[in-house]
Amino acid sequence: MDKLQAMATFVRVVEARSFSRAAQSLAMPRSSVTTVIKHLEAHLGTPLLRRSTRSLSLTEAGERYLAACQAILADIAAAENDVSAATLAPRGRVRVDMPGTIGRAIVVPRLLEFETRYPDIEVVLGLSDRPADLIYEGIDCAIRSGALADSTLVARPLGQLTWLTCASPKYLKRFGEPESVAALASHRVVNYLSNATGRPLDWRFRVAGKAMSVALPSRYAINETEAYLHCGLEGLGLIQLSELAAAVYLRSGRLREVLADARCAPVPISIVYPQARATAAVKTFVDWVIEIARPELTP
Numbered sequence: 588m589d590k591l592q593a594m595a596t597f598v599r600v601v602e603a604r605s606f607s608r609a610a611q612s613l614a615m616p617r618s619s620v621t622t623v624i625k626h627l628e629a630h631l632g633t634p635l636l637r638r639s640t641r642s643l644s645l646t647e648a649g650e651r652y653l654a655a656c657q658a659i660l661a662d663i664a665a666a667e668n669d670v671s672a673a674t675l676a677p678r679g680r681v682r683v684d685m686p687g688t689i690g691r692a693i694v695v696p697r698l699l700e701f702e703t704r705y706p707d708i709e710v711v712l713g714l715s716d717r718p719a720d721l722i723y724e725g726i727d728c729a730i731r732s733g734a735l736a737d738s739t740l741v742a743r744p745l746g747q748l749t750w751l752t753c754a755s756p757k758y759l760k761r762f763g764e765p766e767s768v769a770a771l772a773s774h775r776v777v778n779y780l781s782n783a784t785g786r787p788l789d790w791r792f793r794v795a796g797k798a799m800s801v802a803l804p805s806r807y808a809i810n811e812t813e814a815y816l817h818c819g820l821e822g823l824g825l826i827q828l829s830e831l832a833a834a835v836y837l838r839s840g841r842l843r844e845v846l847a848d849a850r851c852a853p854v855p856i857s858i859v860y861p862q863a864r865a866t867a868a869v870k871t872f873v874d875w876v877i878e879i880a881r882p883e884l885t886p
Contacts (some may be wrong), residue, residue: 663735678707746884757822
């Protein structure tokens with residue numbers, strides 16, 4: 588048994604949360620992946636995974652072994668990257684996924700700078716409000732907001748996003764400005780649909796130091812940030828979006844913030860990647876995103 592290959596296969600199964608997905612990402616038959624894990628468990632003399640028809644989870648021994656495997660594989664990747672970096676400029680393709688707001692406001696305007704510094708790195712950039720499955724979709728790194736559920740990914744903080752409640756002057760002239768969160772019940776709002784559940788997201792506020800979420804009925808609901816923003820600009824109702832997305836319209840006066848004293852707590856933003864994909868090109872891109880994004884996302 589090739590122990591390093593077995594370790595890498597085990598880590599990929601855990602990251603993918605599926606034997607089938609791991610097999611696809613490794614370009615191996617599913618039966619081969621299953622055999623590798625069985626031989627590894629036999630060699631160690633203990634089960635590493637709990638299997639059922641719908642889920643896959645780690646045993647206590649599996650959790651300890653996963654941490655050890657990730658550390659060993661990270662050391663190997665770092666050693667290889669150090670050697671490559673000493674002799675060659677980083678090169679290759681980097682597949683990236685990030686929210687459209689961050690991509691349009693921060694990353695896309697500076698891609699020519701990245702190309703000038705790293706001409707041998709090709710960037711394949713996906714902008715979407717739908718969080719992609721990095722392992723299953725073969726994505727090298729991604730920008731994520733909020734708490735991170737997948738502990739198998741390397742996460743590096745970028746800063747945080749502040750969320751605002753806004754309206755256009757057209758709306759405020761017609762309906763007036765809400766004076767409190769409670770007053771929203773008598774106002775028109777545009778809801779944002781979660782790409783994960785298809786249901787409207789709650790509106791989030793902080794009142795008297797306490798976080799609160801409010802579900803509000805609406806005539807319109809949208810599942811894409813740019814379209815959602817334009818609903819607000821057209822006066823269809825109040826909207827709640829990031830300051831990054833709203834900034835240019837706040838400066839021009841096309842949007843105005845309301846309920847500023849009830850802003851919710853800022854949301855943390857991170858760039859994440861699977862350790863197994865940490866090539867020199869990926870690490871170079873991640874470092875560059877941190878360099879350009881932290882000044883924009885740090886209060």
